[in-house]
Amino acid sequence: MVDGDHVNLSHGEFHGNVVGKEVHIHAAPSPTALSALPAAPAVFTGRAAEVAELSRALDPDIGDGSESVVISAVAGLGGVGKTALALHVAHKARGKGWFPGGALFVDLRGYDKVPVTAEQAVSSLLQALGVADADLPPTPEEQYGRYRAELSSREPVLIVLDNACDPAQIAPLLPGEGAGHRVLVTSRDVQDSLPVRQFRVDALTPEASRELIDRSLRRNDPDDDRVSKERAAIDRLTELCGRLPLALLIASALLRKRRRRQASTLTAELQGATDRVLALHLERGVDQYGKQLSLRPVFDLSYARLEPELARVFRLLGLAPGDDIGAGPAAELTELPPEHLEPLLDELVAASLLTALPGGDRWRMHDLVREFARAVVAEEPELRDEADKARIRLLGHYFVRTFNATALFPQPSANAPDDYFDDPARAESWLDSEITGLVAAAQWTDTENDVLAWTAMLLGLHLDGYLRHRRAFRVMATVSAVACHAAHRLGYAEGEAQAYNAHGNALRGLWRYEEGAEAFRQALALYEQLGDLDGQAMTWNNLGLTLRALDRYDDAIDAYGKSARLYAELGGQARANVVRGNLGLALEGSGRLDEAHAVLQAALARHLESGDRNGEARVQASFGVLYGSLGRHTESLDAIMRSLALYEELGDWYSRAQALPLLGFALSDLKAHEEALAAHTYARDWFRRFNDGHKEATAWDCMGAELMLLRRIPEAMSAAQRALQLYEACEDLDSAARLRNYIDTVHELLRIAQA
Known part of the structure; x- marks a missing residue:
């Protein structure tokens, strides 16, 4: 399969009046039965x-x-x-x-x-x-x-x-x-x-790309089975080739050249290449039409045809972070007003160097074209300076709007600025549409330009709350780690402490509790050096949450106690009360049930006194857990029902979903297993709606347990298998291992019973 942009179709020769050009054309001499088509492509897939x-x-x-x-x-x-x-x-x-x-x-x-x-x-x-x-x-x-x-x-x-x-x-x-x-x-x-x-015509599908490589290899050697044997490496190779047929043919030729080596070696080379477009090149050899297999000249010729202003817009759009870019960020990058920029974007779309996405206000550049545009910039000092200025403009645009959006979202504050967003829904919509670019731009810290590094780091810090709300913990871990390194290099201790706190929260969300605890300790050390009591109080509470997840209840109790005392000293009674609610659960976990009851009663009284309905809902849920441990199951059920009603009244549907498993446990303790199963099923549906794979896995896990108690064993095992798949997808290896052992044990017991 080849692109006509690169196919040499020379069999006949043009003899007309040509200056500086030899034209080759296919033609048969017969005036009655023309058959001048070149041969069909030897390898053609998809389409x-x-x-x-x-x-x-x-x-x-x-x-x-x-x-x-x-x-x-x-x-x-x-x-x-x-x-x-x-x-x-x-x-x-x-x-x-x-x-x-x-x-x-x-x-x-x-x-x-x-x-x-x-x-x-x-x-x-x-x-x-x-x-x-x-x-x-x-x-x-x-x-x-x-x-x-x-x-x-x-x-x-x-x-x-x-x-x-x-x-x-x-x-x-x-x-x-x-x-x-x-x-x-x-x-x-x-x-x-x-x-x-x-x-x-766009890039090939993943399946067609894989087939193109497989057919190219097997045409050369029918026994070449690297595509079937190295599926993951080949799939990654097709991604690195942008699923562009010419790039795939070059990769296939390189694989044929190294017949005795694994495909993963080429994948690794392309992944580590400084200039992937330049790396997709075969030094010697041509395709079936006599054209050299090389990608860079193809893009060079398209770029050379652009008028200077259009070439500048093309280069700057190549700097865009993320997969696509909106009209506002594009205007900032290019420093052009929309009415001037949009016709130029249309020109680039018509030249197939840009793709207009549905909706008309976002554009995407092919991955390899973007690599090429950035390589063009990197090759000339004056273009690098132009690029740095464009990045700073874009980061400023992103930072100001992110600052405004996160002040409104998810909970608007009394002093939230409304320069760009007049309500949380609009702020959330903007963050959702721009998040890929925002995350990529927040990683522009590895640069000698300190203004660029500072702005990128600050952008990353301001994304923390939104990413946590979206439970995008892997992304959050990446962004916060970059911010940690950048803040340390720039000597910004306060930002470094904030970044370590964000990193700890991300790791806790990924169930990497030991690493999370270490990140919180790093943040504490920095806050102590700064004398920042508020930062210390926040971090002690976060550390307590992490230690409780590790079942280190005494350490968690100590951390919560320090956090509550610091908040009390600072006059932050509302936050101190939230911490006391967490302390009550840690005391319950350690078996100190009477102390837990006293702490939760005091916290509930303060929430009622201050009118904090959200805090009241949290403490009622905690009472549900405590009463269950005390064997007071009817009181446990009542407390959880009050919590659910409060969350519904507040419209806090995610917190309500989190309380539903507690309802299931309380009903199970009361031997109401059908009702408990219904509660866990309801929780599963809510978590699926929230796209929270881990909590959905937990709901399936609990459903399996109730189904087993109901002796609906095939359904129970099916639920357990689904939970296992989700745990593995979320990379919660401990939960996956526990459930896998349980499934194996049940299967073994069933085998023995049937023997």
Whole structure:
């Protein structure tokens, strides 16, 4: 499979008046049975929808017959396989007998330094149609007329104009009169000025990409089974190639060259390459059409055609963090007003260097094109300076809006700024739409430009609350780790302490409790050096939560006690009361039930006194746990029901979902197993709605336990298996190991019972 942008189709030679250019064109001498198509691509995969759609455009039996000539144009990024698709469809059409008048093919070499002109092409087309050199009309206009006249008297002919860059190359070569002729054009540019049926070709699917590599390897050696044996490495390789056919063919050639080595070696090399586009290159060797297998020249030619202002916009958009970019960030990067920028974005979309996403206000650049744009910037000092300034502008844009959005979201504060967002829903929507770019930009700290590093670090710190709310703990761990290193390098102790706190919370969310506890200790040491009592109080509470998860109740009690005392000293009674509620649960876990009861009673009284309904709901849930441990199951059920009602009244549906498993446990203690199963099932549905895979796993786990008590063993084992899958997906290895042992034990007991 090849892209016409790179295919050498040289078998015949052009003999017309050409300056500085040798034009090669396929043509047969017979004027009655043209067969000038190059060979079909040796390896062609995927594209079923594109083949079907393009075939319909060529099918003479489709349509009302009002169009004697149908022109179809296939546009797409260089290397995406436009010519391969065109040739595949053209051969398929010829095989069906659709074009008894024959087929013509000309490579217009539109992206070479000196493209073929229509004037040069028509002379060779006339020769292919049987017009001798001596009979060629003297002027281009007369040659175009003779060309149209030759086609008008023929049965339907398929004309493939490959690799066009300009409508001026195409228009003179279109047939005039005649019935059933079809023209198929390939170009990197959308042909929006001509009356064509426009098709767009994108990268291959993961499955087709994998198949392309497999077929390429097995064509060379039928026993080459690396694709089936190294599925993960091959899939990663196709991602690194951007699923771009030319890149995949280069990777396949490199794999064939290293036949005795594992595919994972090439995957590792590309993953570690400083310039992946440059690395996708075969030093010696060509494809089936004689073209060198190299990606960088393809992009170089597209870039070279851009006007200076458009080239600048292209380079700067290549700096965009994340997978896509919105109109606002694009305007900041390019320093252009929207009314000036949008036509330029349209130009880049038409040139297949950018993709407009549904909705009309976001754009995406292909992964390898982005790599190329950044490489262009890295190669010239003045462009690097331009890029740094653009990044600083974008970071400023992101930081100000993130600061405003996170002040409103998820709980608006009394003094929340509303410069950009007038309500939490709007703030949340903006964060959701920009989060990929925000996270990537927050990692722009590895730079000698301190302004850039500082702003990126601060952005990362301000994303903490949003990421925690979204339970994006893996992302949060990455962003906070970057912020830790950046703050330390910049000598910003307060920011480093905040980053370690965020990192600890992320690790706790990932069930990496020991690492989380160490991060909190790092934060404590920094807060103590700074004399920041509020930071110390917050961190002691976070450490207590982590230690309680490790069942280190005495240490957790000590941490909670320090946090509560510090908050009390600072006059933060509301926060001190939250910590006392946590302390009550730690006391319950350690078996000090009477002390736990006293602490929770005092906390409840303070919440009632202050009117803190959320705090009241939390303490009622804690009472549910405590009464269960005391064997006071009816009181446990009552307390949990009060908690659920309060959360519903507050509209805090996630906290309500978290209380539902407690309801299940209380009902189970009362031997109401059907009702307990219903509570855990309800919790599962809520956690699935919140996209919280770990808590959904826990709900399935609890459902399995209740089903086992109900002696519905097949259902119980099915629930346990589902819980195991989710635990493994969340990388909670301890819970997965525990459940796997349980499942194995039950299966063994069932086997013994049946023996």
